[in-house]
Amino acid sequence: xxxxxxxxxxxxxxxxxxxxxxxxxxxxxxxxxxxxxxxxxxxxxxxxxxxxxxxxxxxxxxxxxxxxxxxxxxxxxxxxxxxxxxxxxxxxxxxxxxxxxxxxxxxxxxxxxxxxxxxxxxxxxxxxxxxxxxxxxxxxxxxxxxxxxxxxxxxxxxxxxxxxxxxxxxxxxxxxxxxxxxxxxxxxxxxxxxxxxxxxxxxxxxxxxxxxxxxxxxxxxxxxxxx
Ligand code: CA
Numbered sequence: 247x248x249x250x251x252x253x254x255x256x257x258x259x260x261x262x263x264x265x266x267x268x269x270x271x272x273x274x275x276x277x278x279x280x281x282x283x284x285x286x287x288x289x290x291x292x293x294x295x296x297x298x299x300x301x302x303x304x305x306x307x308x309x310x311x312x313x314x315x316x317x318x319x320x321x322x323x324x325x326x327x328x329x330x331x332x333x334x335x336x337x338x339x340x341x342x343x344x345x346x347x348x349x350x351x352x353x354x355x356x357x358x359x360x361x362x363x364x365x366x367x368x369x370x371x372x373x374x375x376x377x378x379x380x381x382x383x384x385x386x387x388x389x390x391x392x393x394x395x396x397x398x399x400x401x402x403x404x405x406x407x408x409x410x411x412x413x414x415x416x417x418x419x420x421x422x423x424x425x426x427x428x429x430x431x432x433x434x435x436x437x438x439x440x441x442x443x444x445x446x447x448x449x450x451x452x453x454x455x456x457x458x459x460x461x462x463x464x465x466x467x468x469x470x471x472x473x
Pocket of ligand 1: 266267268313314315
């Protein structure tokens with residue numbers, strides 16, 4: 247038995263609408279709301295969307311606990327209606343559904359919080375208190391799902407950089423590098439200064455995204471540049 251005393255400072259907006267079709271869950275929520283300090287006449291119960299809409303037609307509510315799997319439809323529809331009618335209303339989903347679709351749809355429709363039914367009384371009480379304080383309690387399991395949803399998709403497999411083409415001169419130099427010639431020999435053969443050759447080789451490395459001569463040759467071969 248959970249024994250949290252009512253918190254005197256806690257404002258208890260009323261009435262509270264509890265939309266839940268399972269008698270046991272409904273009785274449990276009723277008990278927990280009493281435990282928070284709610285008198286019986288501050289609680290309204292509905293076992294279906296139609297019943298909830300009937301209740302809301304009579305008078306607006308100040309807090310709503312909404313189940314999703316209802317006999318005549320999905321509680322998400324009701325959440326959207328409640329949210330449209332009152333942008334500041336606390337709407338806590340207490341559902342057995344833990345699929346990403348259900349969770350995200352409920353939150354998008356305007357739910358303030360989402361708790362799984364499997365949580366114990368203490369956790370439900372903490373979530374209720376959080377809603378009453380203006381918080382948005384999210385079940386830790388649900389939070390994990392949401393975080394996973396927000397994470398960037400796994401990186402694409404590394405693809406070779408969009409091959410910058412080598413200039414004809416660079417191509418010529420790379421072929422000589424592949425033949426095993428040193429910079430001085432290449433410079434002599436092409437009638438260029440050694441520094442110019444070094445500069446060309448740097449550009450070749452950058453374009454092929456390689457750090458060394460051997461790698462440059464390998465990269466050039468795998469790109470078909472030396473065929
Ligand atoms: Ca249900």
